[in-house]
Amino acid sequence: MRGFAHKIIFALLIPLATLNPCPSAGAQDGSISQGVAFLKSRGPSVTPGESALAALAMLKAGVPTDDPALVQTIQNALSASNSEGYRPARSGGADIYETGIACMMLVNLDPNVYRPMIQSAASYLIAKQKSNGAWDYDGRSGDTGDCSISQYAILGLWEAESAGVRVPPSVWERAARWYMSVQRGGGWNYHPDAPSPPTVSMTAAGTGSLLICKMQLAPYRKRRERTTSPLLVPLVPETDQAEFRVGLTDAQLDQAIGQGITWLARNYRPDQSNLFGPSIFYGLYGCERVGGLGNLAQFGSVDWFRVGAQYITANQTGNGSWNAMFEAVANTSWAVLFLTRATEKTLERIKVERLGSGTLLGGRGLPENLENLTVAQGRVVVRPMNGAIEEMLSILEDPRADEGESALAGLIDRYFTSGPLALKPYKDRFRVLLIEGIPAQRLTAAWALARTGDLDVVPDLIAAIEDRNNEVAATADYGLRLLSRRLDGGGLPAGADDAQKRAAAADWRRWYDSIQPALSVDRANAPDRP
Numbered sequence: 001m002r003g004f005a006h007k008i009i010f011a012l013l014i015p016l017a018t019l020n021p022c023p024s025a026g027a028q029d030g031s032i033s034q035g036v037a038f039l040k041s042r043g044p045s046v047t048p049g050e051s052a053l054a055a056l057a058m059l060k061a062g063v064p065t066d067d068p069a070l071v072q073t074i075q076n077a078l079s080a081s082n083s084e085g086y087r088p089a090r091s092g093g094a095d096i097y098e099t100g101i102a103c104m105m106l107v108n109l110d111p112n113v114y115r116p117m118i119q120s121a122a123s124y125l126i127a128k129q130k131s132n133g134a135w136d137y138d139g140r141s142g143d144t145g146d147c148s149i150s151q152y153a154i155l156g157l158w159e160a161e162s163a164g165v166r167v168p169p170s171v172w173e174r175a176a177r178w179y180m181s182v183q184r185g186g187g188w189n190y191h192p193d194a195p196s197p198p199t200v201s202m203t204a205a206g207t208g209s210l211l212i213c214k215m216q217l218a219p220y221r222k223r224r225e226r227t228t229s230p231l232l233v234p235l236v237p238e239t240d241q242a243e244f245r246v247g248l249t250d251a252q253l254d255q256a257i258g259q260g261i262t263w264l265a266r267n268y269r270p271d272q273s274n275l276f277g278p279s280i281f282y283g284l285y286g287c288e289r290v291g292g293l294g295n296l297a298q299f300g301s302v303d304w305f306r307v308g309a310q311y312i313t314a315n316q317t318g319n320g321s322w323n324a325m326f327e328a329v330a331n332t333s334w335a336v337l338f339l340t341r342a343t344e345k346t347l348e349r350i351k352v353e354r355l356g357s358g359t360l361l362g363g364r365g366l367p368e369n370l371e372n373l374t375v376a377q378g379r380v381v382v383r384p385m386n387g388a389i390e391e392m393l394s395i396l397e398d399p400r401a402d403e404g405e406s407a408l409a410g411l412i413d414r415y416f417t418s419g420p421l422a423l424k425p426y427k428d429r430f431r432v433l434l435i436e437g438i439p440a441q442r443l444t445a446a447w448a449l450a451r452t453g454d455l456d457v458v459p460d461l462i463a464a465i466e467d468r469n470n471e472v473a474a475t476a477d478y479g480l481r482l483l484s485r486r487l488d489g490g491g492l493p494a495g496a497d498d499a500q501k502r503a504a505a506a507d508w509r510r511w512y513d514s515i516q517p518a519l520s521v522d523r524a525n526a527p528d529r530p
Contacts, residue, residue, distance in 0.1 A: 085120025093137030100156030133174030204286030265300025292343030450479025
């Protein structure tokens with residue numbers, strides 16, 4: 001991987017400390033299931049804001065949208081709203097939390113059905129932003145702000161913009177400037193005008209918010225600067241906002257983000273509540289966002305997910321909930337959001353759903369299913385990038401790149417015109433992406449390796465069948481069927497569980513072992529290369 005996330009990982013990486021074992025996937029799944037059961041029992045009967053948070057956690061955990069308990073929880077979350085749009089039930093500052101979480105819930109529920117309500121909720125948040133760029137409790141005068149409230153406003157607006165609601169770029173830049181102005185020693189505290197020390201929770205809030213602001217400002221910056229390829233379609237709709245000039249540089253944002261991650265690397269210890277703040281589970285969900293947004297496997301030497309998951313699974317109560325300040329429903333929701341890697345799921349969802357629109361949302365750009373990529377007369381419908389495959393692959397290797405859709409279209413277009421020879425020289429780079437990339441990158445790598453036509457990629461694809469992302473696993477399985485010419489049969493079933501993936505991988509290993517003698521003969525008879 002390249003780009004900012006790549007630099008941060010290697011800048012902070014030091015020899016790994018000895019860590020306690022991470023809870024098994026089965027243990028995590030069991031904790032999630034118990035947590036979801038608790039949320040179903042309590043979600044419909046708490047405050048609307050808590051109901052929205054519980055519904056979001058249930059959606060991220062894969063609860064069907066027609067589940068009766070989820071439906072009742074959503075109804076309670078929207079109890080103050082009406083046909084005119086979204087309305088929060090509370091005021092005074094709690095309305096910002098409530099509205100931001102409601103935006104997240106509605107986008108993850110159905111961004112098309114709930115588009116008017118998402119729009120009204122986003123407008124409410126935009127109107128509540130202070131002139132200094134922050135959000136705050138009512139009645140706090142002067143140049144103040146609240147790091148916690150501000151992060152939930154930013155989260156809600158990010159999800160809303162991913163659903164097609166236009167957020168003025170000035171909102172993102174003012175928010176970023178405010179967070180940067182109140183950073184102290186790399187960290188953030190709850191109220192910057194108070195003398196309290198930084199905490200993990202608020203430093204995660206500041207770092208994650210800056211990562212989002214940078215991502216949302218990137219399309220406007222690209223319009224003013226020379227892009228990687230001059231042939232790329234502009235990423236910003238033709239509106240009066242398209243001429244917005246971003247004043248903050250990437251270097252300024254990266255410096256503040258890097259300092260925040262460095263602070264987290266020094267202080268990420270869930271067993272020490274004084275470092276986290278009132279609720280460790282609130283803070284852990286904030287750290288999950290930093291890890292997902294920054295594409296970070298570690299904070300310094302600390303495997304943040306391993307350590308956090310161990311703490312969460314060890315502290316679940318007998319009724320499936322987690323308890324700390326802010327009551328059980330909120331803490332259980334944050335714990336489930338952490339264990340389900342909710343931010344990674346959001347990033348994967350924020351892709352262009354209709355290829356060829358010319359607009360990328362949320363700074364991402366890889367389609368959900370490469371097998372269903374639309375082509376016409378053998379060519380990709382999306383306007384593909386021209387130029388060297390090296391350039392396209394460099395963009396695809398950068399998880400923050402805005403030109404991913406065009407680069408991917410160019411790569412596939414080149415395959416259709418030039419065949420496997422276009423991909424063969426880059427097998428090793430695709431192999432790295434298949435192991436280290438985010439799901440969208442792993443999906444691309446599995447697709448590309450299978451199209452090289454070389455059987456030496458079979459072990460890589462067999463390993464990818466056990467990928468936790470089902471799209472990656474299915475793409476690897478289909479690629480193996482192409483290489484083996486075993487196209488009969490249904491392949492890996494949709495929604496395959498871990499046992500089914502292991503069985504499929506074992507089947508492919510037996511097939512690959514069976515052809516090894518023939519491969520050895522072919523290699524022995526092959527002419528020497530000069």
